[in-house]
Amino acid sequence: MENTMQLSRRGLFKLAGAGTLGVIGAGALAGCAPSASTGTNLSETGAEVNQHDYSNYETKEMEAYAVVAGGGAAGLLAAYTLAKAGKKPLILEKGASCASSNFARLSGPAACETAVQEASGITLATKLNVYNQLTTWAKGSVNTKLIRNLLEHSSEAVQDMLDAGLSFYTYVDYTGDPKYADDIKWAPLHNFTEEGEERINPIVEAIESMGGTFIYNCEAVEVLMEGEAVAGLRAIENNDTLLEVATKAVFLATGGFGGSEEMTHDLFNGIPLCNMGTPTNTGDGIRMAQEVGAVSEEFAALVGNEICGSNVKHGNAMYDENWNLSNENLGFAIYGGLVVDSAGDRFMNEELLAVDPLVYSGQAGLAQGRYYVLVDGEYYDACTQIGVYQYLGEPDWDFGREMFYPVLSNAPGQFEQAVSQGWACKGDSIAEVAEVFGLANLEKTVEEYNKLCVAGDDTEFGKDPMFLTPIKEDCGYYLFEYNSAYWTTLGGIRTNDHLVALNEDGEPIPGLYIGGVNMGSAFCRPYYDIKGAACGLSMSSGVLGAKEMMSHIDGLVA
Incomplete structure (x- = not known):
């Protein structure tokens, strides 16, 4: 069945909320309505219930062999497979384009x-x-x-x-x-x-x-049922037009x-x-x-940000169209340094953040909410002048060889911005920087961590010796607060x-x-x-x- 479209007269259907539909075409959606949701649902913990009032929308009636909601990886491959088989899918994309x-x-x-x-x-x-x-x-x-x-x-x-x-x-x-x-x-x-x-x-x-047919700026809002089976989909196009699509199959990939x-x-x-x-x-x-x-x-769950650290005080926009970081001090989160929780205690093997940040950067934030990275002045200067990989002696570290930002050369000039936003500080003593974020146990943690570094054996969390770099005295201290960031949810x-x-x-x-x-x-x-x-x-x-x-x-x- 090919896609067909016509503009109906305004208010043909009484379409408020979950009301029953009238007839489309030859009665394709007669008596159809969404069923009540039951069971364990994400909606019970945050998903908004559909509260659209459709009475003032212009209405378009359509038929489609199948409807694909979403023009990302799943939606495009579904549409391609359908079209390749000669089935002429309808693809509804909420954005201005699939790009x-x-x-x-x-x-x-x-x-x-x-x-x-x-x-x-x-x-x-x-x-x-x-x-x-x-x-x-x-x-x-x-x-x-x-x-x-x-x-x-x-x-x-x-x-x-x-x-x-x-x-x-x-x-x-x-x-x-x-x-x-x-x-x-x-x-x-x-x-x-x-x-x-x-x-x-x-x-x-x-x-x-x-x-295949694409409709952009079109938000799918409601699956329509006839009995126990799918019979159609409602969508809002350009915030002013209601689409009523009769179909027997809907692919939700939003x-x-x-x-x-x-x-x-x-x-x-x-x-x-x-x-x-x-x-x-x-x-x-x-x-x-x-x-x-x-x-x-x-x-x-999250597909985490593997490019750098992040903080909500800095905001979601961390880089420009050329992937330049807006503040390179975000980089220290995944460089293998000392990582602590809000009490100032270590809570994980920091090596994981350095070797596999895609998996563990998001998880660290979910486990702790906020986590903190402490580096001494020598470490900071090395990262901004020669890069952490060279500073550590070019160890066996795959991610280090291919780092997004091997040398954080712009970080010193951007540091005061991080301070003003409230996610970084600098001091002459560990006690001074710990007080800024209330990390009560940080001094004790550093003392114990340095002993592990000198011994070359992390008996607490198993960190590889190549990342066991002591926090040095008498060269100043930098402390950063980070949260998790994500590309998408799971x-x-x-x-x-x-x-x-x-x-x-x-x-x-x-x-x-x-x-x-x-x-x-x-x-x-x-x-x-x-x-x-x-x-x-x-x-x-x-x-x-x-x-x-x-x-x-x-x-x-x-």
Whole structure:
């Protein structure tokens, strides 16, 4: 069924709240309404209930074979797969273009058994090896059959992007070091060569050339049901027009809830967080699914900021369009120095922040809310003049070799800004800087930490000796406060292994499919240690979800 559109007369439907619809076309949505949500829901801890009053909107009536809500990694791959099969999908994107999504900027997907890997000589990243790494990391908290199904479509997702005209390079290609071919954390990663519109436009153009339709500045607001099955979707276009779309399948891939202050506050217990991702990702897909009876997994997590530290007092905007840090003093969070909690006590192996910040930078903030990094004046000067990697003697530290900001040369000139914003201080004694942030145990912690450094053996947390640098006396002290920042959130709707949303009884909701980071059953806390896992699983969910939708719709016709 091709997409069709016509403008109805104003007020044709009485569309306030969850009211019952009238007839669209030949009665396609007669008697349809959203079901009441029951069971364990993220909405109970922050998702806003739909309170739209549609009575003053102009109304457009449409029909679509399938509707994709969200134009990110999952949504675009779902639309591409549908269009490739000749099914002419309708894609609703809340932003002004699909280039507004995280997918336009992130490094790339983790995938397995692809033509790109074959060309790079990577054989480690098999479906079985990647499956074992993901499910072992998740410790039974994910739907393992779903993970397997997603990985089955991983290679196809990458090939679709190649067919659309995009290109990838592996970390083996980038570094010239074959060791990354034998590291399961790196071997699956496919970095996009293109970024922004150069990445997104070829995909969109390919979908449109195969019959897909995009509507931008269009917020999906409500899934419509006929009995127990999906029968349509409501959306608001340009803040003034109500779309009424009759369809038998809806794919919700709206990009998580990171742009919702209420949801992030409630789901992360009020912990201060910085959102580096898309501000339009406000939990719409999660809320819509819950309103028709879907339940959510009982966790929420972050894909953390691996570029630098962050602080809400500084704000979400940490870099410019060329990735220059707005304040390079943010960098000390992930350089392997002494890290303490709000009492001034060590609480973790700081090495983890230095070697794998993508996983652990977000988790440290979630565990502590605020954490603090203390460096002496010599360490600070070294980081701003020659760089921490050279200062530490160029140790065996992969991230250190490829740091985003190897030398924080602008930090001294930006330090007073950090002080004025309230997340940094400098003093002549440890007691002086500790008093600024109320770190009562910091002096004692430094004394004990220095003993470990001299011995070269961290018997408290197991930090590698290469990072055991004593806090030196008589050269001044710098203390920084950091919070977690995230590219996107993880956690959402529970699904079966076919990506169909489940209700509180564990029964599928026919026609309702969940993709991307809204897939509560595909992710865990903390984030996976395979680079590009969120993007890769999201892309695969688009391919899998589209195939499942076609099977569902074509089965109804048969």
